[in-house]
Amino acid sequence: MLILGSGPAGLSAAIYGARAGMNPIVVQGIQPGGQLTTTTEVENYPGFREVIQGPWLMQEMQAQAEHVGARMMYDHIASVDLSSRPFKLIGDGGTIYEGDTLVIATGAQAKWLGIESETLLRGKGVSACATCDGFFYRGKKVAVIGGGNTAVEEALYLTNHSQDVTLIHRRDSLRAEKILQDRLFAHPHIKVIWNHEVSRFIGGGQPEGLVAMELRDLNSGALQVIDVDGGFVAIGHQPATDIFKGHLALDNEGYMLVEPGRTMTNVPGVFACGDVADRIYRQAVTAAGTGCMAALDAERFLGHAG
Missing domain, CATH: 3.50.50.60 (FAD/NAD(P)-binding domain)
Structure with a gap:
């Protein structure tokens, strides 16, 4: 065998x-x-x-x-x-x-974004599996990166642990199935940031962990920073x-x-x-x-x- x-x-x-x-x-x-x-x-x-x-x-x-x-x-x-x-x-x-x-x-x-800060903070707030790691962020701010079924499912799953879930997507519409999209848009604890990509994961604290994410507006190029405790990359496997x-x-x-x-x-x-x-x-x-x-x-x- x-x-x-x-x-x-x-x-x-x-x-x-x-x-x-x-x-x-x-x-x-x-x-x-x-x-x-x-x-x-x-x-x-x-x-x-x-x-x-x-x-x-x-x-x-x-x-x-x-x-x-x-x-x-x-x-x-x-x-x-x-x-x-x-x-x-x-x-x-x-x-x-x-x-x-x-x-x-x-x-x-898991497919990753491929940015340096992602590698440095992997396992320290940056994850590719909400089912595996979502429990560690009970009551904290979390973000999911992606726009397909996996991303939407992970965002919905994370609402079991957090009342502050943000979905970040590069485009102005999701690829996920419509029934999943309907659930996402109807959920009171999920907000969506459209047309943005993650340019940097920001660490801090002792021991170091994820504290924020820098986002780039793909239309204007403007940068913004959002506070998060957990970032979940959900762009497929x-x-x-x-x-x-x-x-x-x-x-x-x-x-x-x-x-x-x-x-x-x-x-x-x-x-x-x-x-x-x-x-x-x-x-x-x-x-x-x-x-x-x-x-x-x-x-x-x-x-x-x-």
């Missing part, structure tokens, strides 16, 4: 795969541990009453996977051959990994599926297409789990759950395929 990716989905698949005797090999990719290794505080993963650290959680998952027999390979996959079994993953250095079944758990990365284009069915945003409620792709014996196939939830716990599903689906496939 080959597993590509080592976040919660990949490592959960490895744990279940090893316990089922499928001899899983995990190729970890360029970011071992996935997105949680860049997340400092995790407060919503089941089983922990106290706040835990994302890198620690992933270290524990990997240790558990290795304990039950999974093997970890540190390599970056450059190409794949899914034309026949065993499936092949080819590393940058030419190493070939083979498996009778393949679980893809390469995840998705990019699934890590480039090497599978032409090999597996993807949707129009690049996410893996799987059977509803299952993890099977359009190639028998190849399964997808976690954020690479999830454009809606994108949580560590849902990724881990689908990793388990992928391993069970793979076990059933091998049982029938022989």
Whole structure:
């Protein structure tokens, strides 16, 4: 059993795969541990009453996977051959990994604005996940950047924690579905700033955190500063599926297409789990759950395929 990716989905698949005797090999990719290794505080993963650290959680998952027999390979996959079994993953250095079944758990990365201050304050008030971090801003001022479904959904979600939510959009109309727009415009705790972009996130305090955002009017060029405690970048996600284009069915945003409620792709014996196939939830716990599903689906496939 080959597993590509080592976040919660990949490592959960490895744990279940090893316990089922499928001899899983995990190729970890360029970011071992996935997105949680860049997340400092995790407060919503089941089983922990106290706040835990994302890198620690992933270290524990990997240790558990290795304990039950999974093997970890540190390599970056450059190409794949899914034309026949065993499936092949080819590393940058030419190493070939083979498996009778393949679980893809390469995840998705949030799209960022790409300004320097965003990087400096990421995790210190600047986030790309309101569901993950909104709780920390209860009763505080927050802003969401974006104009699609994700941005509107995050703004609406944040009203559960804040009565001062601002949506900042580059254009004079939203791309989100009309029903979401109607909810947004009707909400008394959300205001919209049109035709503006974030030019700078401003930090302050001790320890340093986000205290304000500098906005640029795209019509006049004028600058204004608004006070905020939390800034949520919601301009979409990019699934890590480039090497599978032409090999597996993807949707129009690049996410893996799987059977509803299952993890099977359009190639028998190849399964997808976690954020690479999830454009809606994108949580560590849902990724881990689908990793388990992928391993069970793979076990059933091998049982029938022989």
